[in-house]
């Protein structure tokens with residue numbers, strides 16, 4: 027502290043500001059390097075295939091199967107890529123002798139059972155690539171799987187959409203909806219949902235979030251084509267883009283806070299949309315450089331903002347299916363420290 031006070035009192039103001047900036051940039055660099063090391067060592071990147079990373083792959087590819095199973099215009103024999111990948115991952119899992127009582131393993135075998143059952147139900151033979159993907163041990167695991175861990179569920183009508191839902195009702199009833207009624211969404215209802223979501227807390231109440239509400243069909247189509255995670259569905263009647271302003275943050279240690287505040291706000295917005303009985307689906311903005319640039323140009327977004335997520339919005343269509351997206355038990359993610 028004494029050195030800091032000495033420097034501040036004895037060097038010209040502009041020079042002092044430059045030194046402070048240099049210190050911030052150095053700290054930012056060091057923190058990013060450490061983050062880089064943590065991520066590159068532990069994420070499920072090629073070459074990092076421990077049990078946890080393999081479980082990530084199992085959940086990732088199983089969700090693709092669930093999505094394919096939930097389509098209204100179901101395409102028999104879909105999914106050669108995720109089925110092949112699940113075959114490789116499950117073989118790997120069993121050859122390491124990992125437990126079959128792990129969430130990702132149960133989800134994967136359950137998703138594959140749902141795939142078989144769906145084909146049986148509609149009288150279609152399984153595609154050749156399915157039969158070629160799994161050995162006898164895995165086929166036994168699939169056969170013995172618990173159906174509640176994957177598959178699809180159906181969207182039911184709200185029991186009473188005019189009465190206010192409690193927070194627990196909202197969390198229990200909201201799901202990602204990707205097929206909507208073919209009708210516009212009221213702008214004022216979306217505005218009311220955004221107003222409600224403004225109750226979300228942010229660090230020091232800085233409120234870095236911003237929302238673009240897109241109704242233009244061509245822009246929605248272009249934006250989601252760049253995004254890439256909406257293949258096989260009709261484009262939604264409305265698309266929200268949540269971003270967060272970097273200018274709301276003032277220290278290198280706050281570098282990830284746009285994502286935290288933006289994420290909390292987005293969840294509040296999803297809840298608010300559900301409270302107005304609108305269907306919604308969060309959509310990632312995990313862009314590569316090309317997608318980032320194209321989206322910024324399309325929507326006129328400067329580098330000052332970070333992408334948080336899109337949210338597709340529309341009127342719920344009763345009776346359509348959605349992926350079950352079964353959740354882990356709370357105790358498996360909780361550590362109590364006494």
Ligand SMILES: Cc1cc2nc3c(=O)[nH]c(=O)nc-3n(C[C@H](O)[C@H](O)[C@H](O)COP(=O)(O)O)c2cc1C
Pocket residue numbers: 089200201202203204254255256307308309310311335348349350351
């Ligand atoms: C940040 C984020 C990004 C997502 N991106 C996509 C996406 O690109 N495409 C998609 O179909 N679903 C996407 N989802 C939806 C998830 O698949 C879904 O939330 C998850 O399976 C849990 O299911 P639920 O929302 O029905 O509870 C995303 C969800 C979140 C939170």
